[in-house]
Amino acid sequence: METIAERQQEVIEEFSLFDDWMQRYEHMIDLGKSLPLISEEHKTEDNIIKGCQSKVWVYASLEADQLVFTADSDAIITKGIIAILIRVFSNQPPKAILDADTDFIDKIGLKEHLSPTRANGLVSMIKQIKMYAVAYQTQLN
Amino acid sequence: MFDVNKIRSDFPILSRQVNGQPLIYFDNAATSQTPNQVIDVITDYYKRLNSNIHRGVHKLSQEATEAYEGARKTIKEHFNAAHAHEIILTAGTTESINLVASGYTSLMKTGDELIISALEHHSNIVPWQMLCERTGAQLRVIPMTQLGTLDMDVFESLLSDKTRLVFVNHVSNALGTVNPIEEIITKAHAVGAEVLIDGAQACPHIKPDLLDLDVDYYVTSAHKICGPTGVGMLYGKENLLNKLPPYQGGGEMIATVTFEKTTYTGLPHKFEAGTPNISGGIAFGAALDYMNSIGYGAIASYEAELLDYATTVLKELPGLKIYGEAPEKTAVISFNVKGIHPYDIGSILDQMGIAVRTGHHCAQPIMDYFEIPGTIRASFSFYNTKEEIDRLIEGLRKAMAMLQ
Numbered sequence: 001m002e003t004i005a006e007r008q009q010e011v012i013e014e015f016s017l018f019d020d021w022m023q024r025y026e027h028m029i030d031l032g033k034s035l036p037l038i039s040e041e042h043k044t045e046d047n048i049i050k051g052c053q054s055k056v057w058v059y060a061s062l063e064a065d066q067l068v069f070t071a072d073s074d075a076i077i078t079k080g081i082i083a084i085l086i087r088v089f090s091n092q093p094p095k096a097i098l099d100a101d102t103d104f105i106d107k108i109g110l111k112e113h114l115s116p117t118r119a120n121g122l123v124s125m126i127k128q129i130k131m132y133a134v135a136y137q138t139q140l141n
Numbered sequence: 142m143f144d145v146n147k148i149r150s151d152f153p154i155l156s157r158q159v160n161g162q163p164l165i166y167f168d169n170a171a172t173s174q175t176p177n178q179v180i181d182v183i184t185d186y187y188k189r190l191n192s193n194i195h196r197g198v199h200k201l202s203q204e205a206t207e208a209y210e211g212a213r214k215t216i217k218e219h220f221n222a223a224h225a226h227e228i229i230l231t232a233g234t235t236e237s238i239n240l241v242a243s244g245y246t247s248l249m250k251t252g253d254e255l256i257i258s259a260l261e262h263h264s265n266i267v268p269w270q271m272l273c274e275r276t277g278a279q280l281r282v283i284p285m286t287q288l289g290t291l292d293m294d295v296f297e298s299l300l301s302d303k304t305r306l307v308f309v310n311h312v313s314n315a316l317g318t319v320n321p322i323e324e325i326i327t328k329a330h331a332v333g334a335e336v337l338i339d340g341a342q343a344c345p346h347i348k349p350d351l352l353d354l355d356v357d358y359y360v361t362s363a364h365k366i367c368g369p370t371g372v373g374m375l376y377g378k379e380n381l382l383n384k385l386p387p388y389q390g391g392g393e394m395i396a397t398v399t400f401e402k403t404t405y406t407g408l409p410h411k412f413e414a415g416t417p418n419i420s421g422g423i424a425f426g427a428a429l430d431y432m433n434s435i436g437y438g439a440i441a442s443y444e445a446e447l448l449d450y451a452t453t454v455l456k457e458l459p460g461l462k463i464y465g466e467a468p469e470k471t472a473v474i475s476f477n478v479k480g481i482h483p484y485d486i487g488s489i490l491d492q493m494g495i496a497v498r499t500g501h502h503c504a505q506p507i508m509d510y511f512e513i514p515g516t517i518r519a520s521f522s523f524y525n526t527k528e529e530i531d532r533l534i535e536g537l538r539k540a541m542a543m544l545q
Contacts, residue, residue: 075482
């Protein structure tokens with residue numbers, strides 16, 4: 001199985017192919033289309049991430065000691081961002097998610113292109129993913 | 142003679158690049174840009190005058206006090222208040238409203254009602270809700286129509302001898318609607334109610350005549366009128382301000398202090414505890430001077446031209462819907478494109494150096510009324526141009542192609 005670090009490296013290399021913001025955004029929009037969608041029953045108020053201008057829902061379940069994330073958003077670019085996060089963090093043990101750093105966001109030129117209000121949304125998404133990892137790690141112990 | 146290129150040269154920020162493109166600033170309703178004439182006043186204050194006001198016997202303090210009180214006089218004249226001491230310098234509109242709402246806590250009687258409009262910014266909703274929680278007063282709401290105007294028939298039906306205060310914005314921040322405040326003030330006064338008008342969005346476009354309006358309280362912020370952030374105004378009629386208890390305690394606002402009993406000083410200092418934003422206050426005056434040097438008549442006609450042009454060309458875009466089509470509105474356009482989240486469009490426009498606001502604009506009740514998560518808001522100023530509007534259209538077309 002690929003580690004989180006390996007997946008992050010993959011994403012960084014993928015994004016390094018683009019030389020302007022339009023290609024980067026178009027790629028993000030494409031990634032959003034491949035997002036593993038949250039089921040309707042989990043699209044609840046509780047699963048909405050606060051701090052984003054658009055609505056973002058994230059849900060996690062434990063399958064064979066690995067966390068599986070699904071999500072959705074009403075904005076396409078946000079969907080792309082959460083798709084990148086899920087691609088990196090889904091199907092990984094909670095412990096590995098907890099230990100992972102998130103510098104790759106800077107390296108794919110996302111953070112510099114996101115204004116503080118939007119970047120806060122990104123920070124909230126990462127925080128929520130880590131919170132799920134904490135909760136399930138406690139369950140596993 | 143109104144010369145937009147000459148005016149633009151007063152604003153250094155307008156020549157900067159954003160994301161490799163010339164900045165197009167269409168977020169003027171959030172904050173306006175600052176001309177050299179105002180920046181220089183702030184710089185000059187720190188280079189030449191910096192000292193504390195109202196208490197020093199030394200030269201700097203005297204000069205700074207003169208400049209600060211001179212600004213208060215400029216503000217008084219600009220808004221045509223009866224007295225300079227009716228102009229309280231605050232941190233801005235939000236603080237001005239909180240000051241009044243806080244003061245009414247001890248002035249409310251059982252059964253008093255407050256009337257608010259559905260078009261308000263959160264800053265003109267929440268302080269009053271807090272007042273209701275403290276006093277048990279009831280909040281009544283003037284509903285809005287599909288055009289984004291107030292339903293004045295309902296307003297009349299809400300008025301009664303229980304009505305204590307009516308607070309409405311002069312211009313809606315989310316939609317640009319100019320509200321019929323003259324009528325609101327007259328009708329509220331007829332039942333013995335007092336009226337507070339939130340002028341934050343009006344003052345960049347309109348020069349209100351406070352004596353003529355006969356309004357009880359009028360509040361605004363300098364940073365929407367080419368002035369600095371962190372300073373604003375509360376105008377109140379002298380007799381009302383005298384009845385209103387102080388908001389914050391501290392230096393400057395006292396007459397005598399002993400541990401047994403403190404007595405307060407008179408207007409305006411009773412409401413200005415502590416060292417104020419001195420450079421901000423002086424620059425507020427300079428900003429009004431700047432606006433008047435261009436002239437509100439010239440500003441209004443040029444901005445109306447921009448609004449007409451932008452409305453026409455925006456409507457040509459497929460699937461674009463404008464929210465707020467009041468017959469009288471300022472140069473603000475709130476819109477959405479069918480099937481696209483406003484956030485997505487805002488993000489793409491930002492990449493092209495175009496600054497618009499997206500979201501609920503701190504006016505969630507309006508968004509709930511239209512059943513939308515938010516809008517894209519382009520708000521224009523007298524330093525914007527039709528060429529910039531053309532670039533917005535070009536940017537929107539590009540964003541729509543990417544997102545649809």
